[in-house]
Amino acid sequence: MVQIQADARGTKAHGKRREILDAASFCFRERGFHATGMRDVAARAGMTVGNLYYYFRNKEELLGFCQEETLQRLDGLARELGRSGLPAAERLFLLIEGQVVCLNEGIPGSLAHLEIPESEGAKGDRLRKLRDRHERRIRRLIRQGMTEGAFRELDPKVATLAILGAVNWTVRWFRPEGGASAREIGRAFAEQLVRGLLAEGEPFEAPDDDDIPIHGEDDDE
Amino acid sequence: MVQIQADARGTKAHGKRREILDAASFCFRERGFHATGMRDVAARAGMTVGNLYYYFRNKEELLGFCQEETLQRLDGLARELGRSGLPAAERLFLLIEGQVVCLNEGIPGSLAHLEIPESEGAKGDRLRKLRDRHERRIRRLIRQGMTEGAFRELDPKVATLAILGAVNWTVRWFRPEGGASAREIGRAFAEQLVRGLLAEGEPFEAPDDDDIPIHGEDDDE
DNA sequence: GTAGGATTTGAACGATGGTTCAAATTCAAG
C-alpha cells in the first residue's frame, strides 16, 4: 500500500492530515482511544477508512501525532511563562489557566493525549519526555514558590498531581456551549489550586493574562 | 444458558461474585473498560470466560455492579460525615480525604467506575443519581462554607469539579507501593483543595480523621 | 450409590475493528 510521507510538506496533504488529526482528537475526546474506531475517525474527517491509511500508518501513529501536538502546545506555553519574570505563584497560576485553555479550546484535547503507555518505543520515549518535562516544570515552580516564601511547606510532587488531575479532567466535562469559557474555568481552577498552596497570611492576587498570550485563540468569546 | 440469580445469597456463589468484581475492578483500573476483555477478567478471577457468564449477564452488568459498589461507598462516607456536626470546611476536608482513600485502598476504584454513559436505562439512571447526589453534596458543603464565612465567594460548581477532577484522577497514578499512603495523599489533596477555597485571613486547621471511620481499612501502615 | 442441581469447560458463533490492497478515479503537468 502506498502511504504518504510522515513529513509531507504538500499543502494539500498537510491540510488533509490536519483534518484527520482534528477528527481524531475529537473522537478520542468523546469516546476515548479504545472505544474510537478508525472508521469513526474517517467518517468524521469525511473520508473512507482505507483512505485514512494513506495518511497515517495506523491508529497508534495517529494517536502519537495527537499527543505530540498537545504536549508541544503545553511546552510552548510553559516556555513563554518561563520568560515572564513573574513570581512563581503567578506563573503557576497562568500555567494552570493556560493548560485548561489549551485542552479545551480550539483543537480538543483528550485524556488519551495525556496518557502514554509504557511500551511504546522511541516515539513513546519522546512523548514521555515531553510529558514528564511538563510535570517537572510545575514541580519546579512550586518549589520556587516555597523558596520565595509564597508557598507553605509541602510535597511539590503531590501538589503537582492534584493540579494535573483537576486540570486534565476538565476534558471530560468541559463543553464550549457551557456557561463559562475555558479561560474563566481556567482562572477559577488556578485560583483554587494556587491559593491552596499559599503560606499562612500570604497575600495573593490573580495575575492578568493580557500580556501573556495564552494559546487557545482570541478572547473575544 | 443458565445464569445465577443477581441476588444470589449462597455463600459460595456470593464469594465467587465478589472475586469476579474484584478482578474486574482491578482490570478496569489498569486498562480501562474498553481495553479490558472479559477473558482478562476471567483469567484474573481464575476461571474461564464461559464460567464468568454464569455469574454476570454481560460486561455491562459487571461494570454496573462495580460502579454501584464504588458509589455506595462514597455515599456511606458522605452520610457519616453529614452526621458529624463539624464545620463545612472540615467536613469537606474529610470527604476529600475519604474519597481518595475509597478509590485507592482495598478494592480498587477506576475511572470507569465513575463515568456513566448517557444511554443506559433504569440501572444507569440509578447510578447517575447516586453519582450526581455525591456531587451535589460537595457543592452543598461549599455553599455552607461560604455561608459560615469560611470560604470566599466563588462558584461551587466549578470548585466541585476541580475537587472531583483531582481526586478521581488519583486512580491513574496512585500505587500502594508508592511512597505515600492513600490517606496521606488524601490529606495533602484535601489541604490544598480546601485551603484554596478559604476566605482571606480565614484560619484553617486540618481536622483529625480518627473519630470519622474512613472506609478503607485500618491505618496501621 | 444415585439423582439432580450447581458449576465449569471449551469450542464455536457473529460482530467488530484494525488493516490491507488492487482497481478506480482524480489531478496536474506537458
Next chain:
DNA sequence: CTTGAATTTGAACCATCGTTCAAATCCTAC
C-alpha cells in the same frame, strides 16, 4: 489529450472480543 503520480474506494482479510451453549464435571442430599 496523454501520462503518470496522487488520492480514493470498497471489498476483503484476519484477529479479537462479547457472548452462547451442550456436554462434562463437581457437589450435595438422600
